[in-house]
Amino acid sequence: MTPIISAKKICFEYFKGIKVLKNINFEINKGEVVAIIGQNGSGKTTLVKHFNGLLSPTKGEIIVKGEPTLNKTVAQLSRISGYVFQNPDDQIFNSVVEKEVAFGPSNIGLKGKELKDRVNNALNLVGLFEKRKMHPLDLDLNQKKLVAIASMIAMKPDLLMLDEPTTGQDHAGLIRVENLINELRKDYTVIIISHDMNLVSRVASRIVMMCEGEILFDGEPKKAFTKNALLKKTYLKPPVITELAQSLKGFKKDILTVDEFMEDLMRIKKKKK
Amino acid sequence: MASNILLSYVHKDSYFHKIDPSTKLLITVLVILLTFILKNYIHIMILLLFIFPIGIKSKVLRMVFRPVSQLFLIFILLFIIQGLFYPLATDKLMDLPFGFTLWKDGLINAANVGSRLLVMMVFGFWFVLTTHPGDLVSSLRKIGLPNALGYIMITTLQMIPRIQSQMKTIIDAQKSRGLETTGNLIKKFKSYLPLLGPLFMGSVQQAVEKSMALEARAFSSDCPKTNYRKTTIHLKDKIIMICAVALSIIGVILSWTL
Numbered sequence: 001m002t003p004i005i006s007a008k009k010i011c012f013e014y015f016k017g018i019k020v021l022k023n024i025n026f027e028i029n030k031g032e033v034v035a036i037i038g039q040n041g042s043g044k045t046t047l048v049k050h051f052n053g054l055l056s057p058t059k060g061e062i063i064v065k066g067e068p069t070l071n072k073t074v075a076q077l078s079r080i081s082g083y084v085f086q087n088p089d090d091q092i093f094n095s096v097v098e099k100e101v102a103f104g105p106s107n108i109g110l111k112g113k114e115l116k117d118r119v120n121n122a123l124n125l126v127g128l129f130e131k132r133k134m135h136p137l138d139l140d141l142n143q144k145k146l147v148a149i150a151s152m153i154a155m156k157p158d159l160l161m162l163d164e165p166t167t168g169q170d171h172a173g174l175i176r177v178e179n180l181i182n183e184l185r186k187d188y189t190v191i192i193i194s195h196d197m198n199l200v201s202r203v204a205s206r207i208v209m210m211c212e213g214e215i216l217f218d219g220e221p222k223k224a225f226t227k228n229a230l231l232k233k234t235y236l237k238p239p240v241i242t243e244l245a246q247s248l249k250g251f252k253k254d255i256l257t258v259d260e261f262m263e264d265l266m267r268i269k270k271k272k273k
Numbered sequence: 274m275a276s277n278i279l280l281s282y283v284h285k286d287s288y289f290h291k292i293d294p295s296t297k298l299l300i301t302v303l304v305i306l307l308t309f310i311l312k313n314y315i316h317i318m319i320l321l322l323f324i325f326p327i328g329i330k331s332k333v334l335r336m337v338f339r340p341v342s343q344l345f346l347i348f349i350l351l352f353i354i355q356g357l358f359y360p361l362a363t364d365k366l367m368d369l370p371f372g373f374t375l376w377k378d379g380l381i382n383a384a385n386v387g388s389r390l391l392v393m394m395v396f397g398f399w400f401v402l403t404t405h406p407g408d409l410v411s412s413l414r415k416i417g418l419p420n421a422l423g424y425i426m427i428t429t430l431q432m433i434p435r436i437q438s439q440m441k442t443i444i445d446a447q448k449s450r451g452l453e454t455t456g457n458l459i460k461k462f463k464s465y466l467p468l469l470g471p472l473f474m475g476s477v478q479q480a481v482e483k484s485m486a487l488e489a490r491a492f493s494s495d496c497p498k499t500n501y502r503k504t505t506i507h508l509k510d511k512i513i514m515i516c517a518v519a520l521s522i523i524g525v526i527l528s529w530t531l
């Protein structure tokens with residue numbers, strides 16, 4: 001199976017001589033939910049902007065669904081890889097939510113009922129169907145973020161890239177994002193950039209840790225949070241439940257969820273008897 | 274596109290970067306006045322020659338002319354339109370096919386207007402490129418510019434680079450949603466329309482937030498204020514100013530008597 005995105009030894013610099021990405025190799029296959037984590041400024045946004053052609057590597061190449069991206073426009077690539085910007089205010093320009101969501105799909109030639117269905121489905125998925133007639137600027141930041149995500153979902157790309165959808169969300173917002181990702185994983189390949197380790201550890205099938213323009217870890221979440229030296233270097237903090245388990249004697253060190261913790265607790269209790 | 278025409282301060286280590294902004298402002302204003310006082314394009318083009326030593330000494334000569342080359346088309350149009358349709362034309366140069374006539378005084382008028390424009394632009398760009406907005410305001414306040422006006426000036430100047438980068442982000446966001454920005458002019462123009470909304474909204478929002486942040490830091494209080502960026506008018510500034518004024522007067526007299 002050809003990967004959706006395959007980045008081969010890419011380097012990137014905004015200004016000559018300052019490498020923001022250093023020799024990155026990265027692949028993502030259909031059905032994966034990859035979380036990219038790392039400090040602010042580690043190059044996460046810069047990396048994913050390569051996947052829809054907004055940035056082109058200064059060295060190396062990006063292959064999208066088997067084809068090099070060199071001569072493709074962002075608009076062409078947007079049918080395959082959909083990138084949702086961190087700040088929804090940069091893209092929202094329509095006066096009605098549903099028109100805003102319809103902008104993308106109508107750019108790629110959808111009309112009439114098909115367009116309407118796409119829009120309604122996308123709005124349903126993010127839970128904003130009831131607000132479809134509202135002015136987007138009357139929504140709060142979290143809802144605007146969801147509108148931005150919906151406007152990408154409505155284009156039905158193979159890959160959805162969500163840049164920090166959890167930043168600034170309250171608890172209810174976080175739950176909504178988590179549910180949304182669990183809904184999206186059924187039909188889409190997903191890349192999520194997030195600082196919320198609790199959420200990441202629950203939803204990701206794979207974790208990529210970035211630090212100063214390099215990928216220092218790429219693998220299962222269970223392995224990611226047991227590498228203490230690495231976590232220290234990247235200033236990342238494991239999920240709370242993992243930290244708790246790691247600080248208690250006898251527990252497994254790679255616990256990621258409360259359920260796993262409880263299971264392990266039962267195992268330890270049994271052993272004591 | 275448009276973003277390349279907008280210029281802003283570029284930090285360089287040069288003589289003219291270090292002199293007082295008021296001095297540079299005086300030079301620029303004098304030059305602009307001169308372009309109107311001088312009689313014809315030959316004299317105005319002599320004025321243009323001054324940009325070469327000044328530009329080289331400021332290390333921005335090439336940057337000064339870059340936007341001019343982008344406006345080349347406008348200068349050509351100016352000559353075509355004035356040459357063919359100058360309303361006060363009396364002096365025929367030659368007949369052209371299709372009943373058009375090329376007028377000599379039309380062309381001369383175009384040269385006068387064009388050279389004026391060119392000189393103003395070149396010196397204007399030179400001023401903006403070599404003068405840090407903060408220094409400019411600090412210097413002007415010293416010679417009596419009210420605080421609020423100074424603030425308006427500085428935010429306007431700072432807006433240029435900010436709007437540039439914001440425009441890029443907004444264009445990128447729309448391209449990511451399948452907006453094709455290549456193609457013919459009409460298509461291009463249409464594709465840029467969706468950008469205006471977020472740009473305008475963002476600016477208004479930022480202005481409101483900025484004004485609140487300023488008030489929270491006692492912007493409108495009455496006590497005397499200090500400047501973060503310090504500027505002083507040195508002796509060399511005074512000498513340059515006097516020389517500039519003297520040169521201008523000599524230039525005007527020469528232009529009128531010759």
Ligand SMILES: Nc1ncnc2c1ncn2[C@@H]1O[C@H](COP(=O)(O)OP(=O)(O)O)[C@@H](O)[C@H]1O
Pocket residue numbers: 014015020038039040041042043044045046047
């Ligand atoms: N448009 C830009 N121009 C110049 N430098 C940039 C730009 N965007 C990001 N950078 C720099 O590139 C580095 C990586 O940034 P970014 O990819 O945004 O990091 P992250 O998304 O992980 O926070 C940072 O050092 C940042 O300052």
Ligand SMILES: [Mg+2]
Pocket residue numbers: 044045046086163
């Ligand atoms: Mg980022």
